Amino acid sequence: MPPIGEDSASLKFSQKPEWADVVPVLQYENVNPLAPIFYSEEYKDATDYFRGIVKSGEKSDRVLTLTEAIIRQNPAHYSAWYYRYETLLAINTPLDVELKLMDELAVKYLKTYQVWHHRRLLLTITRKPADELEFIARSLKVDAKNYHTWSYRQWLLAYFNDEEDLWTGELDFVDTMLNQDVRNNSAWHHRFFVVWGCGVREGEEDRSRILKRELIYVKQNISLAPNNPSAWNYLRGILEHNSAPYSALKDFVAVYTVPHSTDRTEIVDLELPPPDKGAELPCAQAIEFLADIYEQECTREAALKATELWRSLANEHDTIRKKYWEHRIRDALEATKDDV
């Protein structure tokens, strides 16, 4: 498809002789609308011609020119995207050329659904996902938490689930992202997807070994920066997913629930990484975790211990959630009322 050249860039479609046969359709013909938008002349012109094309049902090369013009001015114009897609298929355009164009637009219009969804449609046909991972990684350099970008990556991996090659570098990729920012929740979520969410990879069939590996990983990251809800949520997530009790982590967690102690051993224990010197303790998520350990014991005695911890959260360490901690207290006391 011919790119928009510098000469024709300033010309509206109404001024181009090659478009003279198309009848433009005004947006509001018989109605004086409420709350109109003050479009630029170029946008109004392009969309008037788009409505004309849709009316006639034309699917041709010049439709690609027109829809590209609209998309560049309003990347959220989903009808233009949909019509473009149908046109690409109807006139058998080579889709890798289209993908290259999309590379440019995606960077500019990262936060728009349609730019990413269009890629999905193309990939479903081209079936060449390998280059996409690199493209997605580049996009994430610009916006490390872009929702569309990450969910597109997950879609790609899930859709091409059978291609083991696609998955081999994925854990390393998550590692890289978490090294850049251990608080990037999108990266933690992706880790969960890669390790637990989409089937079992070759060589990872021993799930208890994987769980052990992940527990060490998340504990190390907690010790680096304990007040990081992403890491704690990941820890809770993997325990719940594997139906593993929280109690196994009691020794690890306990140290994070109190201020720094003056006597610290320097023994390195992978299973029990202690909080780094700069950590701000006690850490609310650790206190919460310890309370959950007690609650899981299901005895009245343990529920009372949990109650003390929840009370400390409500009154001191996490006061914004006071009502929630009070709710937890009520719940635990009711659950153990027969154990008195």
Place this chain on the structure above:
Amino acid sequence: MSTKPLHPTPIDAFSTPTSDVQYETESILLKHFPPTPNDTPELNKNAHLQYLVRNLVQGFPERYTSQDASQPWLLFWTLQGFSALQVAMDPGNRQKAIDTIMTWQHPDGGFGGGPGQAPHLLATYAAVSALAIVGRPGPNGGWDQIDRKKLYSFFMSVKQPDGSFLVAKHMEVDVRGIYCLLNTATLLDLLTPELVKGTADFLASCQTYEGGFASASHPSYEVRPPRPEYRTSSKPRVLASPRPALGEAHGGYTFCALAGWVLLLPFTASSDTAPTLSLRLKPLLRWLTSMQCTRASLGGFRGRTNKLVDGCYSWWCGGSFALLEALGVGGIQNASLRAVEEEERVLKDEEGKKEMGRGGREKEKEKRKADEDGWVDVDDSLYDQKALQEYLLYAGQHPAGGLRDKPPKNADAYHTLYCLSGLSAAQHHVFPSKARQKEIEDAWVSKGHYEEDNLRRRVFSSMLSWVEEEGASRILGGKGNRVNATHPVTNLTMTHTEGIMSHFYNQRVPPRGWTPGLTGGKI
């Protein structure tokens, strides 16, 4: 407002881009703190009204070209903003609104983002919701010009085998679309078992390990015998696993999934249509409460873990708590008498733990006394509603009118509405009343086939069972700041929700009277 020194979010001497931007945001918000602990903030209703009126009458500036495919949204945000501010439109503009909306209806059914644009679930929701506010029965009223039959066909044409729906032909699947479809179908009496088959399961599959919901999930299907004669059904079965969520837990998607689930309750209750997956309520509650920021961010809500506060999540997250009440979580009407008595008993037995206050009825009496700020802590909400109101009033209002994400950003139509809706959710306790539901069911006039009619009656009565708890509103800054109560599912007023539904279901809705005792006098 506590006079304790503020605790900025801990950094653990380990800064990353996330903590940098969080710190920066907290520094800015510090400037918006109440000047004194006893300060009474004012909701500048007039300025916000003028902001909305300007958009409506003068039109939207050129940068709103990016919303050209969302014209129904621009109108809905504006009209519902008026409703929240207790303002009705004049007849002239009302008719103009109806006429504008009807140009968005597509000849093939459904509404698009503008005239001639392809039908889209989100545009349909916004258009129909706008009609609920300004429309009426009869010629040129909008309601009777909606082509329901073609709309239903459009819905079915985007339905996917895994229970989800594309938002439009060739477009994406996500839970926003499902909420929009279910809400619209409920208002217009278009819900059928065929339409919603598999949808509850899809919603449940979007819940992530964090407890909130993602935009969508990815299905896998059973491997089927290639020869048709060996297959047991015409459509392949979605497998329980792998069915990964696509994207992390997010406030907007969580609201949509939860509201969608509540809309499906009349279906999920029956054993025929019961979903195989259920929601994990405990992690969901935990995640929702964890989305409220500390007072360093003035108690507003964020949309995802480790991201920044944003006024619109006041509705998406703050508003979700009311939906949880429909699932038995929170709300005084759900409180088990046993739980309250048990707490009372335990606390009586405990020595030296007076700071919890006395339990049970005595505790209720204590709560009803205003604290030193005049705030009556009578509510049983599970998040800090007062803090949320503080965020909205001190940081959410733009000085020139309209409401916003956070300072120093400009106001926009989207944030203006969702901040107002969030304020409404924080001011009022709106809950599903069993007494009201019964009143409505008793007034139902049966028509048509028994089973189908039963279902319609269940749908109708559940949607209209939401009532505002009398005398339980808590308005920071005084009565002048009151905004209208909002229906937690539709984000319209209860009156507008009733109006459009009574028309489409052709039923009389008994007037809302005083609701005697939320728990039927038990507590």
